[in-house]
Amino acid sequence: MKGVRQVGKTWLLREFGKKYYENTAYFNFDEQGELKQYFETTKDVQRILQNLTLINGAPILPGKTLIIFDEIQECNAALNALKYFCETAPEYHITCAGSLFGIKVSKPAAFPVGKVEFLAIYPMTFTEFLWAMGEEKLIQYIDNIGGLDPIPDIFFNQLYEKLKMYFITGGMPESVRAWAEEKDVARVQKVLRDILDAYELDFSKHAEIKDIAKLGLIWSSIPSQLSRENKKFTYRMVKEGVRAREYEDALTWLCNAGLGYKIYRNTKPGLPVAAYDDLGAFKLYAVDVGLLRRLAFLDPVSFSEGNRLFSEFKGALSENYILQSLVTQYEGLPRYWSSGATAEVDFTVQRGNDILPIEVKSDENVRSKSFALYNQKYAPPIRVRFSLKNLKKDNNLINIPLFLADHLDKFIDLAVNEKR
Numbered sequence: 462m463k464g465v466r467q468v469g470k471t472w473l474l475r476e477f478g479k480k481y482y483e484n485t486a487y488f489n490f491d492e493q494g495e496l497k498q499y500f501e502t503t504k505d506v507q508r509i510l511q512n513l514t515l516i517n518g519a520p521i522l523p524g525k526t527l528i529i530f531d532e533i534q535e536c537n538a539a540l541n542a543l544k545y546f547c548e549t550a551p552e553y554h555i556t557c558a559g560s561l562f563g564i565k566v567s568k569p570a571a572f573p574v575g576k577v578e579f580l581a582i583y584p585m586t587f588t589e590f591l592w593a594m595g596e597e598k599l600i601q602y603i604d605n606i607g608g609l610d611p612i613p614d615i616f617f618n619q620l621y622e623k624l625k626m627y628f629i630t631g632g633m634p635e636s637v638r639a640w641a642e643e644k645d646v647a648r649v650q651k652v653l654r655d656i657l658d659a660y661e662l663d664f665s666k667h668a669e670i671k672d673i674a675k676l677g678l679i680w681s682s683i684p685s686q687l688s689r690e691n692k693k694f695t696y697r698m699v700k701e702g703v704r705a706r707e708y709e710d711a712l713t714w715l716c717n718a719g720l721g722y723k724i725y726r727n728t729k730p731g732l733p734v735a736a737y738d739d740l741g742a743f744k745l746y747a748v749d750v751g752l753l754r755r756l757a758f759l760d761p762v763s764f765s766e767g768n769r770l771f772s773e774f775k776g777a778l779s780e781n782y783i784l785q786s787l788v789t790q791y792e793g794l795p796r797y798w799s800s801g802a803t804a805e806v807d808f809t810v811q812r813g814n815d816i817l818p819i820e821v822k823s824d825e826n827v828r829s830k831s832f833a834l835y836n837q838k839y840a841p842p843i844r845v846r847f848s849l850k851n852l853k854k855d856n857n858l859i860n861i862p863l864f865l866a867d868h869l870d871k872f873i874d875l876a877v878n879e880k881r
Contacts, residue, residue: 462558464582465719465748466663467656469634470558471531473582477556478527486517490539491532500538506550509542523552534559544573561667561718583789584632584749587624587782588867593641596623603868609875611851612862620864621849628770628778629761631751632785646761653755660720668714675699675711683721683747684757687777691805693726694745712745722746722784727796727809730816730839734796744797750782768824768849771863776823779863780807783821783847786866795819800838804831812873815842822848827860842880843873854879 462470478485490496499512513528514521521528533539546555557577585593591600602616612620630636630649633656639648664676682699686692696705715721726742727734747753759778763770771779787795791810798818799805808819818841820832827848836844836857844858852872853860859876861869 462556462580462582463719464558464560465584466560466659467633467635468560468582468584470560470582471529472634474527474529474531474556474558478529482527482554483522483525484519485527485529486513486519486521487529487531488513488516489531490535497536497538500536500542504542504545506542506545510550510553521553523550524554526554528553528555530555530557532559533557534561540572544576547573547576561663584751584785585634585637586632586786586789586867587627587864590627590630590632590637591623593637594623595641599623603865606852606868606871607875609852609854609859609872609879611853612865617851617862620862624864625764625770628750628754628782629764631749631754633749633751636751649751650755650761653751657752657756663718667718668711672711672714675708676715679708679712679715679745680720681756683745684753684774684777686745687753687780688774690775691799692744692775692777692780694743720748722748722788722794724784724794724808725796727798730798730809730818730841732811732814732816734793734811734816738796742799746781746784748785750778750785753781754778771823771849776821779823779847780821782863783819783866784808786869787819790867790870798835800831800834804834806831806835812870817841817843817845817873819845819847821863822846822850824849832858843876845869845873 462474464470475485475487488496496516499509503509510521530539543555543557546553588600599616599619626640629646630640631653633653636649636652639645639652661677661680665673668676678699686694686698696703696708699708716723722745724744724746726739727737728739729737731737747756757774759773763773784795787808787810791812793811795808795810797805797807798809806818807821809816810819818832818835820829827846827850832844832846842857846858846860847863847866848860849863850860852862852865854876859872861872865872
């Protein structure tokens with residue numbers, strides 16, 4: 462199980478063990494450094510299990526005990542041992558978690574290719590946020606939408622207000638919990654600040670010395686990068702006069718760690734998508750909209766100021782929110798499209814063999830020459846616009862309220878069926 466720090470991996474594994482196993486055996490390679498020696502001195506699975514049983518203080522039984530290796534990226538030998546568990550002791554059930562797993566597997570080291578299944582964990586989506594708030598009726602209403610008719614005001618207004626709160630908390634579980642249980646904005650602010658501080662500590666603990674300062678500069682520059690009109694990442698916004706090659710390694714580390722999404726410019730909606738990437742042009746988004754808001758020092762008071770929270774710094778929060786939703790719904794990262802300096806579409810996603818353009822509007826002003834130009838040039842079967850306007854279909858264009866982003870695939874299906 463891979464995902465950024467404090468996204469809920471450990472809790473999920475422990476809860477899984479509690480519900481479906483007689484007991485769990487939990488080992489943390491970051492907190493229990495002595496564990497490493499049991500894997501470094503032998504590859505014999507039975508010897509390893511004997512040592513782990515002593516540490517656990519209770520029997521580790523095949524099929525009845527869930528073995529949890531947390532922060533496994535801290536021990537290469539343990540990663541490699543998964544191969545031997547799979548081959549010689551498959552009756553033992555093993556789960557692993559790693560907050561910097563992308564960093565570890567990106568480096569040349571022994572890894573049990575083909576012996577491990579991956580599950581990526583992301584910050585909570587807006588729909589999961591609604592569950593946490595106890596809004597089952599709103600979720601039930603969304604699930605029962607069977608057409609592209611406007612959302613009644615009684616549901617629209619409630620979802621709109623809940624989405625503003627989600628922009629405050631983001632999807633990090635502890636932040637959501639602070640609001641769900643305590644309704645304390647100050648507590649939410651502290652939780653998010655603590656998470657950001659923990660990420661910056663990871664820079665100094667896990668990155669190469671030459672990249673530590675660069676990581677901090679790149680990370681803190683994300684709000685200013687996204688506040689620009691075209692949001693294209695430029696290294697001069699990180700530090701005046703620097704060259705790209707001096708900061709490329711640090712940027713790669715940040716993305717491999719899962720803290721940022723590097724969204725490339727795509728020159729043409731063709732297949733395979735990567736063949737049309739402009740590797741020299743990209744945007745950098747944060748892993749979570751709440752963390753981005755906190756990183757930008759945007760005060761929660763914006764919650765009460767109409768649509769300001771959605772439109773702040775050129776609608777960057779809205780774009781980041783939509784990207785988070787797209788990442789959980791589609792395989793492969795989205796791209797963005799632009800035609801010189803004349804037109805730009807916020808995102809494109811591959812759905813089957815179709816490349817669909819997506820535009821994000823942070824208010825009710827939805828006019829866009831770029832979207833119209835893209836339509837004329839490529840005639841996509843469906844175009845999607847997220848905004849604060851109501852649900853509506855107009856020819857090949859679906860307008861979807863921002864708060865329904867998690868259900869994009871459903872609305873595309875409805876539009877396709879209606880067209881047929």
